[in-house]
Amino acid sequence: MKYVFFVFLILSISLRPQDTGSSELKKLQGKFDKINSLSSDFNQYSGGKLNLSGKFFYQKNNKTRLEINNIFIISDGKTTYNYNKKDKKVIISNFDESDPNVLSLEKFIYDYPSRSTTVDQIIDGRNCIILLPKDNSLNFKKAVITLNSESMIAKILITAANGQSIEFVLLNLKTNIQLDANKFSFNPPQDAKIIDLR
Numbered sequence: 544m545k546y547v548f549f550v551f552l553i554l555s556i557s558l559r560p561q562d563t564g565s566s567e568l569k570k571l572q573g574k575f576d577k578i579n580s581l582s583s584d585f586n587q588y589s590g591g592k593l594n595l596s597g598k599f600f601y602q603k604n605n606k607t608r609l610e611i612n613n614i615f616i617i618s619d620g621k622t623t624y625n626y627n628k629k630d631k632k633v634i635i636s637n638f639d640e641s642d643p644n645v646l647s648l649e650k651f652i653y654d655y656p657s658r659s660t661t662v663d664q665i666i667d668g669r670n671c672i673i674l675l676p677k678d679n680s681l682n683f684k685k686a687v688i689t690l691n692s693e694s695m696i697a698k699i700l701i702t703a704a705n706g707q708s709i710e711f712v713l714l715n716l717k718t719n720i721q722l723d724a725n726k727f728s729f730n731p732p733q734d735a736k737i738i739d740l741r
Contacts, residue, residue: 565661570694584714606727
């Protein structure tokens with residue numbers, strides 16, 4: 544499903560900053576180190592076309608919540624619940640940040656730069672960080688992280704090995720906001736079909 548790629552992008556908060564020659568990346572890492580929570584609207588574009596919009600919330604220790612129309616994806620850092628309200632179906636799985644299919648903001652900020660050549664560049668008047676993997680161990684051939692005026696992520700454009708591009712644009716980003724702990728817990732409705740993959 545199209546929304547899964549974005550979900551994997553934002554799950555996982557545990558990696559520590561790596562030394563890098565990019566001054567913009569150091570600023571971004573410094574900002575992200577001070578974040579305990581955030582919320583944002585987002586748009587996902589594939590091949591330049593909008594194919595997904597929603598809202599997500601994040602709190603340290605891998606707590607995330609995505610709201611995409613009738614889809615709710617909630618993780619408390621240990622268990623992930625994928626709830627389709629319309630179909631009344633819940634898929635439960637273990638959160639696994641070591642899964643090679645899991646892409647996270649933190650990996651783009653902390654891990655991938657140490658395995659890439661990083662280049663600071665100004666594109667359309669905005670500071671950007673270009674990541675060019677040093678080998679084939681990463682599942683993309685190029686990533687462009689565009690920063691906002693506060694040196695936080697405004698969007699990420701990923702070019703896959705096959706040339707396909709996926710772009711994630713963050714809108715109305717708010718950091719260190721008060722979030723209710725219940726936002727990251729989930730009790731499946733009694734009438735929901737449960738698929739437990741744990």
